[in-house]
Amino acid sequence: xxxxxxxxxxxxxxxxxxxxxxxxxxxxxxxxxxxxxxxxxxxxxxxxxxxxxxxxxxxxxxxxxxxxxxxxxxxxxxxxxxxxxxxxxxxxxxxxxxxxxxxxxxxxxxxxxxxxxxxxxxxxxxxxxxxxxxxxxxxxxxxxxxxxxxxxxxxxxxxxxxxxxxxxxxxxxxxxxxxxxxxxxxxxxxxxxxxxxxxxxxxxxxxxxxxxxxxxxxxxxxxxxxxxxxxxxxxxxxxxxxxxxxxxxxxxxxxxxxxxxxxxxxxxxxxxxxxxxxxxxxxxxxxxxxxxxxxxxxxxxxxxxxxxxxxxxxxxxxxxxxxxxxxxxxxxxxxxxxxxxxxxxxxxxxxxxxxxxxxxxxxxxxxxxxxxxxxxxxx
Amino acid sequence: xxxxxxxxxxxxxxxxxxxxxxxxxxxxxxxxxxxxxxxxxxxxxxxxxxxxxxxxxxxxxxxxxxxxxxxxxxxxxxxxxxxxxxxxxxxxxxxxxxxxxxxxxxxxxxxxxxxxxxxxxxxxxxxxxxxxxxxxxxxxxxxxxxxxxxxxxxxxxxxxxxxxxxxxxxxxxxxxxxxxxxxxxxxxxxx
Numbered sequence: 387x388x389x390x391x392x393x394x395x396x397x398x399x400x401x402x403x404x405x406x407x408x409x410x411x412x413x414x415x416x417x418x419x420x421x422x423x424x425x426x427x428x429x430x431x432x433x434x435x436x437x438x439x440x441x442x443x444x445x446x447x448x449x450x451x452x453x454x455x456x457x458x459x460x461x462x463x464x465x466x467x468x469x470x471x472x473x474x475x476x477x478x479x480x481x482x483x484x485x486x487x488x489x490x491x492x493x494x495x496x497x498x499x500x501x502x503x504x505x506x507x508x509x510x511x512x513x514x515x516x517x518x519x520x521x522x523x524x525x526x527x528x529x530x531x532x533x534x535x536x537x538x539x540x541x542x543x544x545x546x547x548x549x550x551x552x553x554x555x556x557x558x559x560x561x562x563x564x565x566x567x568x569x570x571x572x573x574x575x576x577x578x579x580x581x582x583x584x585x586x587x588x589x590x591x592x593x594x595x596x597x598x599x600x601x602x603x604x605x606x607x608x609x610x611x612x613x614x615x616x617x618x619x620x621x622x623x624x625x626x627x628x629x630x631x632x633x634x635x636x637x638x639x640x641x642x643x644x645x646x647x648x649x650x651x652x653x654x655x656x657x658x659x660x661x662x663x664x665x666x667x668x669x670x671x672x673x674x675x676x677x678x679x680x681x682x683x684x685x686x687x688x689x690x691x692x693x694x695x696x697x698x699x700x701x702x703x704x705x706x707x708x709x710x711x712x713x714x715x716x717x718x719x720x721x722x723x724x725x726x727x728x729x730x731x732x733x734x735x736x737x738x739x740x741x742x743x744x745x746x747x748x749x750x751x752x753x754x755x756x757x758x759x760x761x762x763x764x765x
Numbered sequence: 766x767x768x769x770x771x772x773x774x775x776x777x778x779x780x781x782x783x784x785x786x787x788x789x790x791x792x793x794x795x796x797x798x799x800x801x802x803x804x805x806x807x808x809x810x811x812x813x814x815x816x817x818x819x820x821x822x823x824x825x826x827x828x829x830x831x832x833x834x835x836x837x838x839x840x841x842x843x844x845x846x847x848x849x850x851x852x853x854x855x856x857x858x859x860x861x862x863x864x865x866x867x868x869x870x871x872x873x874x875x876x877x878x879x880x881x882x883x884x885x886x887x888x889x890x891x892x893x894x895x896x897x898x899x900x901x902x903x904x905x906x907x908x909x910x911x912x913x914x915x916x917x918x919x920x921x922x923x924x925x926x927x928x929x930x931x932x933x934x935x936x937x938x939x940x941x942x943x944x945x946x947x948x949x950x951x952x953x954x955x956x
Contacts, residue, residue, distance in 0.1 A: 404770065480800070519814065520911040524823035528810075531831025535803065538835070542796065542842040554839060561835055581912055 395508075402510045410516040411497060417711075418496040422650075422657040423458035429722050430457065436726045468646035473545055476643065480543035485644065485651035488536030492658025495529035499665040500584045501710065502675050502703035503682040506696045514703055515584060522581030526666055527568060530621055533659060534560045537623070537630065540652070541640035552639025555733055556623055556630030562740040563620035563627075569748035570613035573755035574603050574670050583666075587674035591681035600678035603671035609751045611671045613744055615720075618663045620740065622656060625725040629733050664717035665710065672713050675706035682706060775815045782808040793848040795841045799834060806830040819911045 398405055427442070431454065434441025442454040472478050500515035519525050534557045541553015578586045592601040604611045620627040630639040641652060668674055676682055682702060689698035731739065782805050789801040806829050813822035905917035919927055 477794075477796075480796070519823065520819040520909065521823040522912075524820070524827065528823050528826035528831065531827050531835075532807070534831065534835055535800075535838070538838055538842065539800070542845075550842065554842065557835060557839065561832060564831075 399508065399510075402507075402512070406507075406510070406512040407516070410501070410512075410514065413501065414496050414499070414516045415493055417501075418493045418658045418661065419654070421661045422654045423462065425657045425660070425718060425722075426458045426461060426653075427455060428718070429725075430454075432719070432722045433726045436723070462650070465646050465650050470646055470648075473643050476545040477543040480539045481643075482648075484536050484540035484543060485648045485655070487539065488533060488655030489651045489658070490655075491529050491533040491536060492655035492662065495526055495533075495662045496658055496665070498523065498525040498529070498583075499662060499710075500587065500669060500674065502706035503584065503588075504699065505703045506699045508696075513584070514706075518582075518584075520582075523571070523583055523666060523670070524581060526662065527564070530659065530663070531561075531564060533655070536652070536655065537640055540644065544640070544643035546643050549640050549642050552630045552642070556640055559627060559630065559733075559736060559740070560621055560623070562737060563617040563744070566613060566740060566744040566748045567617040567621060569745070569752055570610045570617060571670060572752050573607050573610050573759075576756055576759045577603070577606055583669045583674070587669055587676055588681065590673040591676050591679070600673060602673045602678070607751070607755060609747070610755075611667075613748050613751065614667060614671070615717075616744065617740075618667065618717075619721070619724065620736070621663060622660045622721075624660070624721055626728040626731050627736055628725075629730060629736060660718065660721055661714060664714045664721070667717055668710060668713040672716075674713075675710040677705070677709055771815055775812060778808045778811050778815070782812070795846065795851070796838065799838050799841055803830050803834050803838075806834065817909075817911060820915045 431441040431443075442457040444451060445454055445456040445460045446452040447456045447459075472481055497516040498519075500518075502514040504511050504513050506512075517525060537560065538553050538557040541549045541551070541556070544550070544553075574586070575581060578589050580586065586603070590601050590603065599605050619625075623630055631641055641649060644652065677685070685702045685705065686698050689701050692698070693701060785801050785805045785808070789798050789805065792798040792801065806825060810822040810825040810830070813819075813825060904914050905921070906913040908914075
């Protein structure tokens with residue numbers, strides 16, 4: 387027994403990079419996979435409250451009603467038992483591939499979110515961001531750019547004119563709003579001087595305005611925040627930009643020929659992408675996993691007398707993860723609230739908002755903030 | 766070139782990219798070929814990442830696989846031409862010559878002969894023996910700050926080239942708008 391433990395510890399010690407990477411990826415995957423069921427329940431209950439009804443409240447677990455929390459489980463089991471079909475004369479390979487692409491891109495994109503600052507295990511410091519490229523949040527943009535293909539392939543491979551139109555319109559909408567999204571985040575890169583999300587989060591733990599406000603990105607550049615939130619809605623095809631999957635316009639658009647688990651794979655990918663973009667918003671604009679005015683290093687220093695040195699980092703990371711999830715939950719709530727409050731944009735209005743209103747506004751924002759930051763750096 | 770995970774991943778990605786490129790040129794449906802090309806580009810981006818060129822990897826996916834190929838795929842999906850209308854005949858002699866030339870170039874470049882030919886002039890440019898342009902001569906920032914180094918090199922060493930390329934892109938954009946407008950104006954006159 388002693389020898390086995392020693393061998394295992396030695397293996398972990400020498401391959402700590404690989405083991406830590408796999409562990410972080412697993413943690414991010416678990417979070418991404420749980421977003422969809424929770425959001426299904428949240429969406430249905432919140433929609434019900436907005437519409438002055440109650441929503442699903444009967445399906446519970448183990449005999450307790452539990453506010454209907456068993457509803458997503460019941461939905462999943464029902465979807466697993468539904469008939470799995472491929473339409474005649476549809477391109478079978480791409481028909482099967484499209485929901486896989488959407489789901490996988492959603493699960494891969496979440497790997498770029500910093501879940502906490504770092505934990506110290508056995509003398510090794512492990513950075514809690516699963517994918518930490520030098521190109522920072524450009525990784526997330528790359529993944530959301532690839533997410534366009536899931537929608538386009540779904541529309542084309544369904545052998546259905548409505549689906550093709552819906553898919554192409556959704557793809558055009560997504561690539562149009564990606565430009566404004568990137569331009570909205572560019573001033574934040576000027577202000578923080580880095581593409582790395584964890585450096586941005588660390589820079590947001592000071593205070594602004596003589597200690598009244600935390601140094602969050604939303605106070606430093608509110609226009610960027612507004613533009614980014616609007617483009618976030620458009621990127622994930624959520625109301626008011628959901629013409630592509632709108633029920634009344636195009637019969638459910640690119641999803642019309644998809645049923646059962648393939649349909650739910652699309653929604654898994656969509657909810658994972660919503661979560662990823664909301665988490666990106668909190669990291670850049672709301673201070674990420676840090677409690678306002680209290681940086682992670684101060685928190686670890688506070689906790690070290692209570693626990694010892696290494697468990698203090700674990701507890702601080704747990705607190706950081708909770709804070710990140712709470713801030714992201716604000717945006718998920720906003721997504722659902724906007725869905726059941728605002729009417730849908732018509733397609734030409736949608737494209738006009740993206741190209742004629744948001745893009746020049748984002749460009750002007752970039753120029754103005756570049757001037758401000760440049761002058762502040764020079765003086 | 767130790768046998769670690771990076772090396773194995775690089776070899777796997779390289780082999781997959783090569784095989785998929787061959788698969789791409791033998792597809793019947795244009796959309797299938799486009800999708801395989803996107804897969805090849807994603808693998809290339811992965812290889813860039815393994816070579817520590819993180820900015821090039823992200824830019825490859827954002828720009829090439831995520832914007833340019835989307836436009837390709839749009840056009841192909843809208844035209845939706847079946848394979849019967851696309852094939853004009855068997856493989857011609859010219860195609861055979863080109864394919865064999867391509868194979869020859871691949872063999873030469875992939876072996877020591879080609880590598881030696883490519884690196885002939887590098888010592889006069891200041892590289893140590895055995896160093897290739899993959900290792901920069903002098904970096905403006907630390908070696909792991911890839912984006913900062915790319916930006917500094919692009920805007921300090923190669924500023925002229927950057928500005929001239931941006932003029933070229935501007936000319937292309939204006940040209941495409943002119944072509945599109947001319948067609949719609951002709952349609953309006955004809956109607």
